Every structure is written in C-alpha cells, then in structure tokens.
Amino acid sequence: MKKIIVLLVVSMTLWSCDNDDDKTSNKGVGITFSESWDKSPVTFTDLNATVFTNENGDNLQLDGLRYLISNMVLTNNETGQSYQSGAGFFLRDISETTRTSPSLGFTVPPGTYKLSFIYGFSEEDNIDGEYENLNIVSWNWPEMLGGGYHFLQMDGSYNVNIEPSPFNFHNGTARVSDGVFEQNFVPFSFDDIEIGENSAMITINMDIAEWFKNPHTWNLNELDTQLMPNYTAQKMMQDNAQSVFSVSVE
Amino acid sequence: MKLILGILFFLCLCSCSSEREEQYKPIPVTIELPTTFQSLLPPPVIPQENPLTQEGITLGRKLFFDPILSRDNTLACADCHSPQNAFSDSKRFSDGLDEEKGIRNSMPLMNLAWNISNRFNWDGSAVTLEEQIFEPVTNPIEMDHTWEAVENELNADDEYPQLFEQAFAINRIDSTAVSKAIAQFIRTLVSGDSRFDQYLREEVELTPQELSGLEIFMNEEKGDCFHCHGNPNNPLWTDNQFHNNGLDEAFDDLGLGGITGDPSQFGLFKSPSLRNLAYTAPYMHDGRFETLEEVIDHYSEGLQFSETIDPLMKSIAQGGVQLTPQQKEDLKAFLLSLTDEGFVSNPSYQNPN
Numbered sequence: 001m002k003k004i005i006v007l008l009v010v011s012m013t014l015w016s017c018d019n020d021d022d023k024t025s026n027k028g029v030g031i032t033f034s035e036s037w038d039k040s041p042v043t044f045t046d047l048n049a050t051v052f053t054n055e056n057g058d059n060l061q062l063d064g065l066r067y068l069i070s071n072m073v074l075t076n077n078e079t080g081q082s083y084q085s086g087a088g089f090f091l092r093d094i095s096e097t098t099r100t101s102p103s104l105g106f107t108v109p110p111g112t113y114k115l116s117f118i119y120g121f122s123e124e125d126n127i128d129g130e131y132e133n134l135n136i137v138s139w140n141w142p143e144m145l146g147g148g149y150h151f152l153q154m155d156g157s158y159n160v161n162i163e164p165s166p167f168n169f170h171n172g173t174a175r176v177s178d179g180v181f182e183q184n185f186v187p188f189s190f191d192d193i194e195i196g197e198n199s200a201m202i203t204i205n206m207d208i209a210e211w212f213k214n215p216h217t218w219n220l221n222e223l224d225t226q227l228m229p230n231y232t233a234q235k236m237m238q239d240n241a242q243s244v245f246s247v248s249v250e
Numbered sequence: 251m252k253l254i255l256g257i258l259f260f261l262c263l264c265s266c267s268s269e270r271e272e273q274y275k276p277i278p279v280t281i282e283l284p285t286t287f288q289s290l291l292p293p294p295v296i297p298q299e300n301p302l303t304q305e306g307i308t309l310g311r312k313l314f315f316d317p318i319l320s321r322d323n324t325l326a327c328a329d330c331h332s333p334q335n336a337f338s339d340s341k342r343f344s345d346g347l348d349e350e351k352g353i354r355n356s357m358p359l360m361n362l363a364w365n366i367s368n369r370f371n372w373d374g375s376a377v378t379l380e381e382q383i384f385e386p387v388t389n390p391i392e393m394d395h396t397w398e399a400v401e402n403e404l405n406a407d408d409e410y411p412q413l414f415e416q417a418f419a420i421n422r423i424d425s426t427a428v429s430k431a432i433a434q435f436i437r438t439l440v441s442g443d444s445r446f447d448q449y450l451r452e453e454v455e456l457t458p459q460e461l462s463g464l465e466i467f468m469n470e471e472k473g474d475c476f477h478c479h480g481n482p483n484n485p486l487w488t489d490n491q492f493h494n495n496g497l498d499e500a501f502d503d504l505g506l507g508g509i510t511g512d513p514s515q516f517g518l519f520k521s522p523s524l525r526n527l528a529y530t531a532p533y534m535h536d537g538r539f540e541t542l543e544e545v546i547d548h549y550s551e552g553l554q555f556s557e558t559i560d561p562l563m564k565s566i567a568q569g570g571v572q573l574t575p576q577q578k579e580d581l582k583a584f585l586l587s588l589t590d591e592g593f594v595s596n597p598s599y600q601n602p603n
C-alpha cells in the first residue's frame with residue numbers, strides 16, 4: 001500500500017512539473033554574428049584573399065577583424081520587462097569559425113522585443129584590466145589613451161593593386177589631450193524583434209563597408225595607421241559606427 | 251557455520267586489499283599563481299584528461315632531465331631547454347644527436363598553461379603540449395629515437411615502472427603517459443615575479459628610464475610593441491598568435507604556412523613572450539640576433555617587405571619605427587625589467603636526477 005502511495009505522489013509531482021513547464025513557455029533566443037561588405041557575406045576565407053573597394057575608391061584587403069559587443073538586452077514591448085544576455089560581452093574574431101556562444105543567449109516569453117547592445121564598452125564598463133578573457137588576448141587599450149579596451153581592430157592593406165600599404169583601423173576611447181579622454185562607444189537599439197512559439201536566433205551583422213562610408217568617406221591614403229591617438233580619426237570612427245550594424249531574426 | 255564465517259572473512263579481506271590497491275590516487279596539485287596572474291588572467295588551462303598531480307609532475311621533471319629519451323642516452327629535453335636560459339638554449343641551433351642541427355632556435359618554456367591559442371612551437375605545429383612532446387623524441391636531428399624503444403627502456407628501468415604506476419595507475423609505460431608527465435611538469439613552469447611584476451604589486455619603483463621604455467612600448471606612434479607582445483594587463487607579454495614581423499623578403503622557412511599550407515601564412519611565426527629576455531638570447535625563430543640591441547634595431551630600421559608582412563608592421567615604408575638611440579636604450583631597460591631571476595633559479599625546476 002505504501003509503495004502505491006509513494007508511486008502516486010511521485011507521478012503527481014512529475015505531472016505537476018510538466019504543467020509548470022507548459023505554463024512558463026519561455027523560449028531560448030540565441031545571438032550570432034555575421035559580417036558583410038555591402039550585401040555580400042564576408043568570412044574568414046576572404047581574409048588576405050578578397051579585394052574590396054571602399055567608398056573612396058581605395059582597394060583593400062583585410063588581414064584581421066575583431067570587435068567587441070557588450071550589454072545585450074531584450075526588452076519586451078508589452079511588459080517592459082528586460083532580459084540581460086548571459087554574457088556581459090562578446091569579442092567577435094572573424095578569423096575564427098565561432099560566431100556565437102551559448103552564454104550569449106536569452107530565455108524569454110514569446111512577444112515583441114527591442115534588442116539593445118553597445119558597440120564597445122560603456123564608460124562605466126570600460127574598466128582598465130577588468131576582464132581576464134580580454135586581457136589574455138591583449139585586447140587592452142593603452143592607459144595613455146584612456147585605458148580600458150579596444151572596441152575594434154581592423155587591419156589590412158590598401159592600394160593592394162598598386163603598392164600595398166598597411167592600415168590599422170583601431171577604435172577605442174578618444175584622447176582629447178594629455179590626460180583628457182572622451183568616451184567613444186555607440187549604443188544600438190533595434191525594435192520589432194518578434195519571438196514566436198519556437199526558439200529563435202538573432203543575427204547581428206556588421207557591414208564592413210559602412211566603416212568607410214557613412215557619414216565620413218574614409219580616405220585610407222590620409223588615415224591609415226597610428227589612428228589610436230588621433231582624436232579626429234577616433235570620433236570619425238564613432239560616427240561611422242552608427243550605420244554598421246543591422247539585425248535579423250530567424 | 252564457523253567455516254562459512256571464516257570463508258566470508260577471508261573474502262572480505264581480499265576485497266578490502268584489492269580495493270585499497272585500486273583506490274590509490276595521485277595527489278592533485280594546483281599551480282601556485284603569481285598575484286598579477288590571479289587578478290588579470292583566467293585560470294591556467296589544464297586538460298581534463300591530464301590533471302596536475304604531485305606524482306605526475308615529479309615524474310615529468312625526472313623525464314625532462316633524463317637522456318633516456320634519446321637514442322644513445324646522451325640528450326635530455328633540458329639540454330635544449332635549460333633552466334638557466336629560461337628553458338631555452340643559448341646556442342642559435344641546438345645540438346641534436348651526432349651533432350645534427352635544426353633550423354630554429356629552441357623556444358623558451360614558461361607560462362604555457364595560458365597558451366589559449368592551443369598552438370605550440372614557432373610554427374604552431376602542435377595543438378597540445380602533450381602532442382608537442384611527441385615530436386622531438388623521434389626527430390632525427392633531435393633525439394633520433396623510436397617510441398617503441400623508449401617505452402621498452404623505461405619499462406626495463408629500476409625506478410620508472412613504479413613512478414608511472416603511482417602517477418597514472420598503469421602497469422605498462424607507454425608514450426602517452428610519458429608525454430602527459432612531461433606536459434604536467436612544463437605546465438608548472440610559471441614566471442610571474444619580475445621587477446615589473448613587483449612594480450605592479452607596488453613593491454618597487456621602476457627607474458625613469460624603464461618607465462620611459464614602457465611608454466615607448468605602449469605608444470602606437472613610437473614602438474607600438476603592445477599589439478603583439480602584451481601589456482601591463484596581459485602579464486604573459488605575448489598574444490600567443492602568429493605574425494610575419496618583417497625579417498625577410500623571401501622565406502627559407504615557411505613557419506605557420508608550412509603547417510597549414512596557406513600561402514597567406516607563409517613566414518608567420520609565434521610571438522614569443524618578452525619575459526626573461528636576459529636569459530633567452532639569441533632571438534627570433536632562427537636565433538639570428540645575438541643581442542637585444544639587434545632586435546630593437548630590426549624593428550627600428552631593419553624591416554623587410556614581403557607579401558605576408560603583418561599590417562602591424564606599419565612603418566615598413568620607412569624601414570621601421572625609427573627610434574632614437576635614447577629611445578632604444580630606454581626600451582631595452584624596460585624589457586629587462588621583465589627579468590624573473592627567481593624563475594631560472596627556482597629549485598622546483600632544476601635537475602632532480
């Protein structure tokens with residue numbers, strides 16, 4: 001008799017758990033990254049292989065591209081409830097096949113959301129030496145330039161069809177003058193992210209061509225290297241960053 | 251009834267005895283981390299299949315210094331990776347058996363438990379430390395032995411069978427266990443107590459010349475060394491990546507590209523750590539520079555263009571970053587502040603045999 005009662009209790013508990021799961025019906029939402037040049041996809045196979053032409057007409061090849069995205073949040077349009085990504089930041093490296101991380105995901109109820117994130121780190125989060133996984137890959141930004149971390153490293157060669165010259169398109173905190181610094185991150189927000197009854201994957205795409213296009217037409221012959229301490233170049237990058245990201249949901 | 255009880259008691263004793271044997275476990279060890287590593291770096295990467303143990307490390311150390319791994323029992327790992335040279339070799343090309351020589355300078359061994367790129371050697375030819383250890387034993391210009399012969403010698407030895415049994419609970423020594431033991435020892439080779447580390451811990455002051463050198467190192471308009479060689483927040487002083495740093499117009503040695511077959515990686519070699527440069531001369535993958543002055547001159551005026559040169563060698567059109575003589579001296583003074591005297595004299599890293 002006791003055994004029957006125990007079995008009944010266990011069965012009821014299991015049944016009850018199942019029902020709870022149905023009620024919550026939260027969905028897994030992942031984040032993945034992709035890159036393009038205008039509308040053409042760019043992958044690691046394009047590194048040191050594909051010749052791109054920027055808005056200024058400069059021919060260029062990419063040797064490497066890394067960038068930092070932080071503080072990814074989904075906000076439900078109806079309830080106003082915000083859901084923080086499991087990871088505080090993600091360093092995307094185009095030379096690696098890894099486009100995502102399990103820790104980047106959200107678990108949210110179906111609905112319409114706004115996705116917000118920051119290109120780089122906010123002033124509050126851009127703490128010198130704070131993140132061990134960024135320190136070990138030397139992603140740091142020199143203390144003399146305000147410290148913290150790089151937001152972007154895009155390296156390559158331009159005038160590749162004539163006489164190749166290197167460019168180091170690196171972005172981070174802007175130095176106004178010795179000891180005076182200005183934040184340089186860019187917040188992004190994308191509305192109408194629909195999360196349905198199934199799991200979803202949000203793709204954040206970087207259009208690399210936009211770095212050289214909008215609003216500043218970038219002339220690599222004038223601005224190619226030693227851009228980190230160049231205040232004007234740093235702020236031009238921040239301006240051009242505004243249009244590099246787009247978002248899609250599958 | 252007494253007989254039955256007696257049999258049961260005997261069986262119980264047998265069972266306890268065999269359990270005791272099976273239950274022998276080597277003692278786990280955790281790497282003692284320098285303060286700066288604790289605060290700035292993720293934990294060291296220790297493979298699940300080869301955890302650090304007291305017995306494994308002791309065995310690995312014994313093997314590292316033992317010429318038994320070479321064909322004629324004359325050459326040990328430590329002969330080309332000497333503790334007093336920060337586990338490198340003062341010779342440009344190390345002597346193999348029968349005075350054979352290679353084409354590369356012996357790489358220093360330190361802080362390899364933080365090599366998250368998982369590519370070892372100048373050309374990235376090994377993807378784990380354990381795998382790296384396999385190659386020199388059979389390489390004709392190094393130890394020129396066979397693993398079968400090494401295993402036989404070790405199994406016939408008076409001491410090794412017991413040491414392997416204690417470390418790995420095996421009755422028959424094999425090459426996998428040898429590589430695991432040596433890898434464990436190498437993972438304990440941690441250098442994190444240079445004057446610069448002490449400066450970061452606010453225990454000492456750097457000289458004005460060393461501070462000037464640090465500024466040159468970190469300034470994109472001067473040395474711009476930090477993109478490949480770490481910074482005060484990356485105490486490994488390497489990015490553990492591969493670069494063509496403008497040594498040659500054409501390549502005799504393809505480096506990483508020779509392993510991957512990718513022409514865009516021809517002439518790329520691993521960035522070495524800048525720790526302990528006082529002990530690791532000569533420099534570069536082929537040991538072409540005997541002094542630090544020559545190394546600094548190379549980056550200042552000696553860059554050579556080739557198709558795969560790293561874009562970070564941005565001053566290629568000028569031949570280099572054009573440092574003044576004073577800047578060169580300051581940079582050298584800073585680099586030498588990364589010297590960790592305690593590392594090369596650490597008793598735990600010396601020959602136990």
